[in-house]
Amino acid sequence: MTRRSFLRTSTVLATGAAAIAAGLAPLRKIGHYSSVEEFLQKQYKELSPAEMKVVLTRIEGEVERQYGIRPHVRDYKPMSGVQFVYALNLSRCVGCRKCVHACVAENNQSRNPEIQYIRVVKLPNDGSFDLESGDVNYTPKSVPEAGFFYMPIQCHQCHNPPCVTVCPVKATWQEADGITVIDYNWCIGCRYCEAACPYFARRFNFATPSIPKEQINPKMSYLGNRPRYKGVMEKCHFCIQRTREGRYPACVEVCPTGSRKFGNILDPDSEVSYILKNKRVFVLKEELGTHPRFFYYFDI
Amino acid sequence: MRNYATFLVRCGRLAFVGDWRYYTWLGALTAVILLGLNAYAKQFAVGLITTGMSDQVSWGVYIANFTFLVGMAAAAVMLVIPVHIYKNEDLHDLVIIGELFAVSAILMCLCFVTVDLGRPDRFWHLIPWIGIFHFPGSMLSWDVLVLNGYLLLNLHICGYMIYCRYCGRTPSKWFYYPFVFIGIIWAVSIHTVTAFLYVGLGGRPFWNSAVLGPRFIASAFTAGPAFIIIALQVLRHFSTYRVTDKALMTLRSIIQVAMLVNLFLLANEAFNEFYAGGRHIASTRYLFFGLHGHHALVPWIWTAVTFNVISAILFVMKASRRIPVLNITCALAIVGIWIEKGMGMVVPGFIPTPIGEIVDYTPSFNEVLICLGIWAFGFLCFTIFLRMSVPVLQGKVFMARPREAQA
């Protein structure tokens, strides 16, 4: 190789390298680089209680830095002898979407881009039960509209969840009380679970979530409503931070027509036990064998 | 061991040596790669909102290209089987080129999967023993295994064969024959497993069909050899490497069968969907005719069907024995299958959503740039692999006479 050709080659390579470096310039726009601890954090189930304590404190710091509010993040554990079941009265629901927005407020969902766990489908009262002829974008002056009924759909917390089966890294699993949760620090964001879910219940953070500071709910849970990261999945978790304390989820609290019922199916006196025993209930897409814990029922 | 190191170094050097056409090609590819890299840096910084994907259509052209390229990689086996099982002489020397092509395709697949991840920084969660590998539960973990396994198998076979040629000795059968046969099964398995990624989702009736796996294989065995036919001619044109027309015709007869089987299976699928009817055909109807005023994919799929049918007819006709016609036919088949298997297979699976919402998907500009960058990267890899191995295969570069290496 002559000196000239060497010089020539190295000039090309140098400008090439410069172009590579310049091409990576947008990386400067990353606001938040994950810390070493965050990067190396183990999966939820492998964390010892002591490690968990450290993680929770670290996350409180992260949230405070990002949102300017010091939250209280706890790791709520399932109660023994509790299996959650949800029942929704299709005769009563008027489609007001208060549940959708109460859920957003309670669970610190991103306002922009918009993430909502509950979709309310407006279906025609025409003798069919065809989700495809439904409409989720209805905006009439007032609801209910004549000739339609409303079917809210959210995570069905399946007994046999397809989303859990497909996850390649076990970042999502079913807890002892039946809630399927996600470790937001373990998810790699492949969205396979989103493809697998037959109920369109999972949501992906396509950008860094944004929540106005004054709207942050500071009472947070690790597996539940703490703010999520860009590039991870999230979904309805039956308001872990409420229900594992014995309280009703936000959507049940807010429903103006009392269409939403929640409780422990192992308790024979709970309202869900009564409904399953005495009402005609059905589950959505029963043929898929997912065994939802979310039942729809009608009055009478 | 030292010889092997010298071999690698000399091959590496070869990659940077060529005439002005070689530099133009490499430079152009690098420029496209840079554009793709820049686009990816933006996506990495801002998030996947830079793509056209949404919660409704959560996989797009990345996964479409991935699926297509897994097939291309598997198609290398269409050279291996004739040579090693049927002792075909025409293709004998081309096997290695097919395998290098497979390696490049797999590298592209890995890139496409990586850019599709929301958290590529957490890739280590996927590494067995270090992270948590959900095996055998998740089909995606199977896919990770078979793809990387296939990559290693092919690297081993190519590397070993080329190195033996370099050393001027006959390859020891024990060192590559078992791997060749494992590779044959493995090639079928990578594409079957990729099909199972989709087939295994009960909530998506469009994918949940037993014929999808065979369709994948048939379309891969059409598009892959079609691509190799064109690539071999390019190689023949730009180097002194000899590729006989007879070899191309052997590949043509392979494609003839594969293309017809592919169309047959597609017809089976269409019959199954449309004749019985029912709710689950919504996606198919969306794809072919549009649904409730949404027609985003209709022009795509009809282009694909037209291309596939024309190329199938041409492949069967004698006309495609003429090289220019053969090239057009191959190009039609590649484009047709790319659309059918990419946009036509991945996207409609999401439309309508399981709860009936219809949201169209169009790839964003940034997303397209990333795809082009990865394709350019694949072509760059394939070019460099050929640049390194062809002189060795031709006997121009070999051990003990290093001075002649400067070819």
Added chain:
Amino acid sequence: METERKTQVVLAVLTMGFAALAINFVRVPARAGVEKRAPLILPGSLAIVPGTIRVSAAQLVASGGDASGLQCYACHDAKKPPEIRYDANHRVVLPKEHLDLIYGMRNCSECHTPDEGVKIEYNADGVVIIPDAHRNLAHMAHGRYLRNEDCFNCHVSTQLDHLHTPEGLVVGLDQATQLCAGCHGTQYRDWESGAHGRRNGYWKSSAGPTVRQECTSCHDPHAPAFTPLIPMPAPHSLHDPRRNPS
């Protein structure tokens, strides 16, 4: 030498091309389409999910809240049952003074969102002026075929803030559910077990109180059917053209 010259030209062009790319990358770090979009939900609109429970007369009495509007005997003589007038259709003609009373028992937020800014107007005497659109809210709309047009079907004629059940039991306003059960047995049964109506607070009674909402918490006893609600905003898809008006 011809190829050598070509090689040189190619390499020079490449160098310049790379340099141009590099400059471009640094100068234009964010291309159109990559920037974040405008907020979808107006800030503040989510701060309050409008209250959804009627503040019923029963609750006011039970909670010891301001029930001054219900002081029947501020006007009525406890000894003398008020005379009820009917119109041609045998509907109760409600005295004007009562229109705002019934109006006040409704929860405005069932229809109005807080950011809507409902203006309440008063007449010279300080009585709420009920908009014409609301006149129908004050009509008795409970039961079919005008069978329930008589106030004293429920109210004790001598004690208007007391109710009498069909069995003749006299209960306070805060125990109206007892009265409702007389006619609506199945609903009452469902309500008792929790299938009908609302429960708030704690599902687990050992952890905290479960608040059972009474019938009148949700239903206006004079017009128990739910009034239409204004739905909260519809969802937006990620790349919805509506978000970018341009």
